[in-house]
Amino acid sequence: MTLHNPGQVVVYPILDLRHWKKDIRFYLEKLEQVAIDLLKDFDIVANRLSDKRGLWVGQKKIVSIGIGIKKWITFHGMSINVNNDLKLFSLINPCGLNIEMTSIQALTSQDINLSTVKQRIQKRFEKNFLGE
């Protein structure tokens, strides 16, 4: 189970992986790298954990990832906690894991503008997927 609420940026790319590589892990890692690069812009170091999907800052999850692929076309994607209300996560058991969530705002104590985040994601996406 997961939760989407205002203040998250949800990125659901629809890509034909035949133009890149027919490899699920390749795609996941590219997608994760988009978020890692974005978070670096806010001086946040996010990590992959070998046994759990998503991106983590310490033991707290900041990005949730769940992808689907049909005929090598991607769907679903990732949600990045920017300035959303984290208390709502206590109402569910995110991804079946007993975990704590965090957000860019919680880690930086800054007011973060969602439009700025979206523009940065676009740039990071282009860099990672198009090499621009």
Added chain:
Amino acid sequence: MAYFVVLPELGDDIKEAVVVGVCVQEGDSVNADDDVVELVTDKAVFNVPAGYSGIIKSILVEEGQEVKIGDPLLIIE
């Protein structure tokens, strides 16, 4: 002529997947493009297409079963 539909290569380092759904029943008629089995790996859900047009002769997997790359999923005649 009978064809085995197998779990295809999904990329480097991915060795197995878990069946989360079988989209067809024995006796169904399918086109090559039709999805026949839904699987999950690494938090990615994906579908395997029939690959051949014909009649589903036999389903070799069930929901919850772990299958390896190259394992047969079903037989199409």
